[in-house]
Amino acid sequence: MFNSILVPFDGSNGAEQALQKAVNLSIICGNVPLTLLTVYRHHSVLEGSFAVVRPDETDSLEDVMRSHAKAVAEQGKLSAVEAGCTNIRALIKSGPTARTIVAVAQEHACDLIVIGSRGLGSLEGYLLGSVSHKVTSLADCPVLVV
Amino acid sequence: MFNSILVPFDGSNGAEQALQKAVNLSIICGNVPLTLLTVYRHHSVLEGSFAVVRPDETDSLEDVMRSHAKAVAEQGKLSAVEAGCTNIRALIKSGPTARTIVAVAQEHACDLIVIGSRGLGSLEGYLLGSVSHKVTSLADCPVLVV
Numbered sequence: 001m002f003n004s005i006l007v008p009f010d011g012s013n014g015a016e017q018a019l020q021k022a023v024n025l026s027i028i029c030g031n032v033p034l035t036l037l038t039v040y041r042h043h044s045v046l047e048g049s050f051a052v053v054r055p056d057e058t059d060s061l062e063d064v065m066r067s068h069a070k071a072v073a074e075q076g077k078l079s080a081v082e083a084g085c086t087n088i089r090a091l092i093k094s095g096p097t098a099r100t101i102v103a104v105a106q107e108h109a110c111d112l113i114v115i116g117s118r119g120l121g122s123l124e125g126y127l128l129g130s131v132s133h134k135v136t137s138l139a140d141c142p143v144l145v146v
Numbered sequence: 147m148f149n150s151i152l153v154p155f156d157g158s159n160g161a162e163q164a165l166q167k168a169v170n171l172s173i174i175c176g177n178v179p180l181t182l183l184t185v186y187r188h189h190s191v192l193e194g195s196f197a198v199v200r201p202d203e204t205d206s207l208e209d210v211m212r213s214h215a216k217a218v219a220e221q222g223k224l225s226a227v228e229a230g231c232t233n234i235r236a237l238i239k240s241g242p243t244a245r246t247i248v249a250v251a252q253e254h255a256c257d258l259i260v261i262g263s264r265g266l267g268s269l270e271g272y273l274l275g276s277v278s279h280k281v282t283s284l285a286d287c288p289v290l291v292v
Contacts, residue, residue: 001170021288024147028174117282133279136263136291142167146288 006035006110008101008135009076014116018146019076022114023083025144034080035108036090038073039100040065066092098134105141114144152181152256154247154281155222160262164292165222168260169229171290180226181254182236184219185246186211212238244280251287260290 007022009015019036026034073090080088093100105113115132136143153168155161165182172180219236226234239246251259261278282289 001167001174021147028147132282136278136282142290142292144288144290145282 002029002032002112004033004035004108004110005029005112005114006037006101006105006108007076007114008097008116009036009038009073011038011072011075012116014146015076016079016116018114018116018144019080020083021144021146023080023085025112025114026085026087031087034085034088035104035110036073036076036080036088037101037104038069038076038090038092039097040069040092040094041096062094066094069094098131098138101131101135102138102140105139111141112144113139113141114146117145148175148178148258150179150181150254150256151175151258151260152183152247152251152254153222153260154243154262155182155184155219157184157218157221158262160292161222162225162262164260164262164290165226166229167290167292169226169231171258171260172231172233177233180231180234181250181256182219182222182226182234183247183250184215184222184236184238185243186215186238186240187242208240212240215240244277244284247277247281248284248286251285257287258290259285259287260292263291 002025005022005026007015007019009019022034026032069092073092077088077090091104093104095103101113101115104110113135115135117132132143132145136145148171151168151172153161153165155165168180172178215238219238223234223236237250239250241249247259247261250256259281261281263278278289278291282291
């Protein structure tokens, strides 16, 4: 009934619960591909919150965030494999969270997004209710809010 | 993976799409019970929008709304049966839409609510985005927004 499932993952408890549901759905639908996505924000030096960062430090800041996101995504992938998932890939992307999730779902022709209703994500706390609400509003496929 | 599914139904296209997904999920999970719920609002004569209704007409107004809700629920049930569902019951309830949906889900120990993201329901237009958002916020079980 679903052919390709996207699960945003930020390492929070809410994201972990969503991941378990996504794994079960992938299996029950015939081991359809599960795409795990960890989004991190690219911070411009023009952003107020980073005004203290010197321009020549932004590259390393981006590197730190990217490598943290990669670790979170790998942790999620491992958790999915342990839960019996055999058809999973993990992606990391930078950008505005909800819009990036919806864009990746379209890009990969996902017909279901499974997302935690809230969480205290280690990256951006992005699985707050506001993000899941934004994703349900923007997505053109069904969204399972766990 | 789900043991009991609730699908609010107001007769709109969005509700019909949600119903089809709910039927498929019920079947794929092993013909688990599907509860179709049509909510209508009880209008008090004290409500401004009904100020033109004479007090002695409110009973018949309630009757009209109830019987309309019943017809909508029966139409949904028929549609589910035609889609292959063999384990369905249809309920009608009056009350505030999102809260009534969440209360019925709890009452019937549903572990999934499947709801249209928006629709122009024939009763109250209740499958507007605001209702699905409210349900995802209030529910203590996963919500699939179709």
